[in-house]
Amino acid sequence: MKYRKGLRLVMRRGYGAAHDPLKAFCSDITEAGLAKMRIATIHRSRLIAETGFGTERVGLPEGVATTAFAVGDWVLVDPATLVLVRRLERNTLLERRTEGDRPRQLIAANVDTVFIVTSCNDDFNPARLERYLALANEAGTVPVIVLTKIDTVPDTAPYLQQAKKLQLDLDVVLVNATTAEAVKVLAPWCGEGRTVALVGSSGVGKSTLLNILSPSSSGEAQPTGPIRASDDKGRHTTTSRSLHPVVGGGWVIDTPGMRTLQVSDVSSGLDVLFAEIVELAHGCRFRDCTHSVEPGCAVQAAIGEGTLDRERLDRWRKLSNENLANTRQSSGPRKDKTSKVRRNRL
Ligand SMILES: Nc1nc2c(ncn2[C@@H]2O[C@H](COP(=O)(O)OP(=O)(O)OP(=O)(O)O)[C@@H](O)[C@H]2O)c(=O)[nH]1
Numbered sequence: 001m002k003y004r005k006g007l008r009l010v011m012r013r014g015y016g017a018a019h020d021p022l023k024a025f026c027s028d029i030t031e032a033g034l035a036k037m038r039i040a041t042i043h044r045s046r047l048i049a050e051t052g053f054g055t056e057r058v059g060l061p062e063g064v065a066t067t068a069f070a071v072g073d074w075v076l077v078d079p080a081t082l083v084l085v086r087r088l089e090r091n092t093l094l095e096r097r098t099e100g101d102r103p104r105q106l107i108a109a110n111v112d113t114v115f116i117v118t119s120c121n122d123d124f125n126p127a128r129l130e131r132y133l134a135l136a137n138e139a140g141t142v143p144v145i146v147l148t149k150i151d152t153v154p155d156t157a158p159y160l161q162q163a164k165k166l167q168l169d170l171d172v173v174l175v176n177a178t179t180a181e182a183v184k185v186l187a188p189w190c191g192e193g194r195t196v197a198l199v200g201s202s203g204v205g206k207s208t209l210l211n212i213l214s215p216s217s218s219g220e221a222q223p224t225g226p227i228r229a230s231d232d233k234g235r236h237t238t239t240s241r242s243l244h245p246v247v248g249g250g251w252v253i254d255t256p257g258m259r260t261l262q263v264s265d266v267s268s269g270l271d272v273l274f275a276e277i278v279e280l281a282h283g284c285r286f287r288d289c290t291h292s293v294e295p296g297c298a299v300q301a302a303i304g305e306g307t308l309d310r311e312r313l314d315r316w317r318k319l320s321n322e323n324l325a326n327t328r329q330s331s332g333p334r335k336d337k338t339s340k341v342r343r344n345r346l
């Protein structure tokens, strides 16, 4: 019988009397009778997917590895066998380069907004936040800086001002992640059908935010850990990426703190991040100006006038050069993609 296993699951869940037993198994059944599910967690040899009523373990066809999937992927599953049939096309994909020549790591798929979480303490680091912004921009997602632990400092203004300057028209919000008030502050990005991803260093409050955005997630695997007062660095408590439904119909994806965040294969992501430098560079006398020693450099002029921070230019240069070097490396000599990547000269 075609839906035998699906039906068995329905019975097990006590939905036996439901009008359409398949609909009771998964909230979204396609015309072809396949169940549309969303990847919630990925393990070495199995996937766990959200069905709309809870989670199910999903099998993979012969020869398909779990590494081909990202948390947040939408997939079609045969309800009879609970084996995955195919993955639906991704709208966005957050991915990062890891050390060496290893393949790029898929962080999350189909994310609308990236909450870049940082706290009002030593974790606040413009250079690292810019790396997260480049990642979010390049993936086609909207970044929002979420400043946590506002209850621990007498004045949040210096953090807010610095964060606002990181990117043109950047949304920055202030929260005490331990209070329900934070849900209201984040609500504009967490509506029905919207997906947010939490990224940031360990200990900044990602799991705490997850627990208030998705209270049902708290029993699963996101314990929050105390941070060491001496260095504001959190203990590693989040160990894997996971997707959870948000009250009201949205989704939230939690990610573990990333120790290194290399920039690679990024082009528009850096241009969006450093839009004011790109704009200024149009005014330089030489088209291939490196904005260092050339006469008629509009970027250096802006530094002289105090409208651009020298540190910001230094960080742009560092990220651009790193991106160029990494992109060359990952493309290899025969597939040189550097022509696609903006060179240091704008
Ligand atoms: N006072 C205060 N404490 C907070 C706030 N946000 C988080 N914390 C505390 O900071 C500690 C670390 O928070 P977590 O939510 O575990 O941090 P995380 O970002 O998930 O860390 P990893 O799981 O290691 O990636 C916990 O003890 C939280 O209760 C906040 O806004 N104010």
Ligand SMILES: [Zn+2]
Pocket: 281, 284, 285, 289, 290, 291, 292, 294, 296, 297, 298, 299, 300
């Ligand atoms: Zn210049």
